[in-house]
Amino acid sequence: MKTATITREAYSTFVEQVSSQKVLHATLKPYRIEYRLKPELGAKRFYTVKPAGNTDDIPAMLQEHQVEFSTPSDDSGTAAGLVGALLGAGALLGAAAWFTREGAGGMGSAMGGVTAGKTKARTYNPAASKAKTRITFADVAGVDEAKQELKEVVDFLQDGDKYRKIGAKMPKGVLLVGPPGTGKTLLAKAVAGEANVPFLSMAASEFVELYVGVGASRVRDLFNKAKRQAPCIVFIDELDAIGKSRGANPHGANDEREQTLNQLLTEMDGFDGNQGVILIAATNRPEILDPALKRAGRFDRQVLVDRPDKSGRLEILKVHSSSVQMGKDVNLKAIAAQTSGFAGADLANLINEAALLAARNNREAVMMTDVKEAIERVIAGLEKRSRILSPTERKTVAYHEVGHAIVGSLMPGGSQVSKISIVPRGRGALGYTMQTPEDDRFLLLEDELRGQLATLLGGRSAEEVVFGKVSSGASDDIQKATDLAERAVTQYGMSPDLGPIAFEKTQSQFLENGSTRRSMGGEVAAEIDRLVKQSIHHAHEMAIAVLKLNHELLDSMAQKLLADDVLEGEQLKDMLAKAQAPVNAQIWLATGQMV
Ligand code: ADP
Numbered sequence: 157m158k159t160a161t162i163t164r165e166a167y168s169t170f171v172e173q174v175s176s177q178k179v180l181h182a183t184l185k186p187y188r189i190e191y192r193l194k195p196e197l198g199a200k201r202f203y204t205v206k207p208a209g210n211t212d213d214i215p216a217m218l219q220e221h222q223v224e225f226s227t228p229s230d231d232s233g234t235a236a237g238l239v240g241a242l243l244g245a246g247a248l249l250g251a252a253a254w255f256t257r258e259g260a261g262g263m264g265s266a267m268g269g270v271t272a273g274k275t276k277a278r279t280y281n282p283a284a285s286k287a288k289t290r291i292t293f294a295d296v297a298g299v300d301e302a303k304q305e306l307k308e309v310v311d312f313l314q315d316g317d318k319y320r321k322i323g324a325k326m327p328k329g330v331l332l333v334g335p336p337g338t339g340k341t342l343l344a345k346a347v348a349g350e351a352n353v354p355f356l357s358m359a360a361s362e363f364v365e366l367y368v369g370v371g372a373s374r375v376r377d378l379f380n381k382a383k384r385q386a387p388c389i390v391f392i393d394e395l396d397a398i399g400k401s402r403g404a405n406p407h408g409a410n411d412e413r414e415q416t417l418n419q420l421l422t423e424m425d426g427f428d429g430n431q432g433v434i435l436i437a438a439t440n441r442p443e444i445l446d447p448a449l450k451r452a453g454r455f456d457r458q459v460l461v462d463r464p465d466k467s468g469r470l471e472i473l474k475v476h477s478s479s480v481q482m483g484k485d486v487n488l489k490a491i492a493a494q495t496s497g498f499a500g501a502d503l504a505n506l507i508n509e510a511a512l513l514a515a516r517n518n519r520e521a522v523m524m525t526d527v528k529e530a531i532e533r534v535i536a537g538l539e540k541r542s543r544i545l546s547p548t549e550r551k552t553v554a555y556h557e558v559g560h561a562i563v564g565s566l567m568p569g570g571s572q573v574s575k576i577s578i579v580p581r582g583r584g585a586l587g588y589t590m591q592t593p594e595d596d597r598f599l600l601l602e603d604e605l606r607g608q609l610a611t612l613l614g615g616r617s618a619e620e621v622v623f624g625k626v627s628s629g630a631s632d633d634i635q636k637a638t639d640l641a642e643r644a645v646t647q648y649g650m651s652p653d654l655g656p657i658a659f660e661k662t663q664s665q666f667l668e669n670g671s672t673r674r675s676m677g678g679e680v681a682a683e684i685d686r687l688v689k690q691s692i693h694h695a696h697e698m699a700i701a702v703l704k705l706n707h708e709l710l711d712s713m714a715q716k717l718l719a720d721d722v723l724e725g726e727q728l729k730d731m732l733a734k735a736q737a738p739v740n741a742q743i744w745l746a747t748g749q750m751v
């Protein structure tokens with residue numbers, strides 16, 4: 157950036173230099189004034205910022221002293237408009253503050269009724285922030301397709317004329333869809349950063365508070381503010397909080413939310429996209445959004461922001477480790493391979509955890525062992541050795557985890573059981589079995605899918621085989637197994653009876669009209685249920701058969717685990733190598749039938 161290399165001068169100095177005819181040229185940018193001294197003074201370049209509240213008429217002052225001046229883009233119209241922008245900017249600009257929280261009217265002021273409708277939008281102005289802190293596409297990794305789609309928006313904000321001249325209409329609204337932590341907020345900020353325009357953001361839940369009517373007036377206020385600052389980005393996070401389908405509330409309509417939503421729709425229809433206000437919203441639940449929001453002229457662009465694959469994770473790790481001292485033995489590729497399923501936020505968290513561990517160990521750089529420990533922490537929540545399980549609980553957890561491991565070790569699919577632990581970590585994770593795939597899998601073969609089902613049910617099956625009863629600890633496994641079995645039938649077409657018909661719509665079809673299942677007859681639905689039940693049932697039987705056959709191994713491994721808290725490495729490998737598969741396992745894996 158060329159502007160990054162020029163130095164800042166006090167505003168008073170600038171005024172003095174103008175008055176004493178030292179300035180050759182000035183460029184009036186919305187948030188700062190850049191200027192060059194005369195050649196005889198070395199043509200040095202500076203910039204300055206007008207203090208908040210100062211009302212000097214800069215163009216008049218420059219004219220009076222015969223200083224040439226220009227404005228970087230003329231599309232904002234008249235010089236008067238520009239001065240307006242300059243003055244407006246003054247209020248936004250604390251000396252270096254580029255985050256302003258406005259009208260933070262809480263309960264008290266809401267009672268007064270006057271300020272209640274003021275938006276609480278946060279404004280982030282990349283143009284006023286230092287080049288270093290500005291967020292750009294370089295800060296967002298592993299989501300190349302989403303970036304590609306958003307580049308057009310950036311281009312429009314930077315060079316709207318190009319589009320206006322040709323008569324192209326820009327989308328008014330872009331909806332970012334994806335799970336939490338994948339970088340939706342970050343992407344929206346990066347669009348503002350790349351285009352160098354203000355970023356007004358607000359969470360949809362902040363629109364709606366206690367008082368009826370407040371939400372609608374906040375929406376109005378937000379849009380008014382945006383129009384004044386155009387070109388700019390308005391970002392609405394968690395859009396589903398107000399955008400829920402109006403028919404989706406079984407307990408009667410929620411008036412406040414509905415009014416807010418209606419106001420949002422009205423505002424979106426009311427502004428001309430070519431004014432340069434672009435609305436970006438984020439949600440992780442597109443299916444519950446009101447269809448009216450997705451109509452043409454509203455959020456008619458949807459951009460999927462998914463969890464990154466292995467190479468994406470590597471890119472994200474590079475971004476986040478660039479500001480951390482990394483030791484020579486740290487292999488980012490290996491870390492990327494071990495973090496399947498992590499979202500960007502988890503990876504950022506991982507790097508930070510590793511850095512904290514390294515510092516705690518008085519190292520000067522992060523070592524691979526720090527990263528390994530950090531991975532475990534992030535996977536299963538923070539280590540909580542202090543939490544004491546009762547002896548019965550511990551024993552149950554140990555058998556449960558060894559059950560997963562033994563069944564898993566016999567199933568196809570190329571992932572290895574690399575660690576079993578019963579150190580309680582955080583909420584809800586009493587123990588875990590870590591399977592590390594060699595690679596990200598995009599294709600599951602039929603037999604691998606069955607193997608996964610059995611592995612998921614291995615924990616609960618071990619409890620049954622050993623204790624004759626089950627604990628509540630298997631609910632997550634059962635949920636996952638059921639999902640997987642259902643997908644096999646309804647999406648992957650793996651049922652020989654129903655054939656390769658997709659009963660479940662794909663994600664993009666589902667984004668279009670919210671319903672996930674294709675319409676089907678009652679018989680077909682019943683058949684799907686039967687097949688799902690059957691494949692779960694068979695997988696469960698297989699897991700039980702495996703564990704009965706390997707009962708001794710199950711006992712000895714569980715005892716060892718109870719003694720050591722963890723099983724890993726060669727020791728674990730050697731133990732699992734003793735596991736034997738039941739005679740009918742191969743046939744079941746191949747056909748799904750138990751014989
Ligand atoms: P979302 O809005 O999708 O829930 P955020 O944008 O708030 O996710 O992400 C939280 C943090 O996680 C970001 O500030 C960033 O540090 C990190 N992060 C998330 N996704 C990415 C990504 N794709 N590339 C780099 N960092 C990311």
Ligand code: MG
Nearest residue numbers: 340341393438
């Ligand atoms: Mg977010």
Ligand code: ZN
Nearest residue numbers: 560615630633
């Ligand atoms: Zn389990």
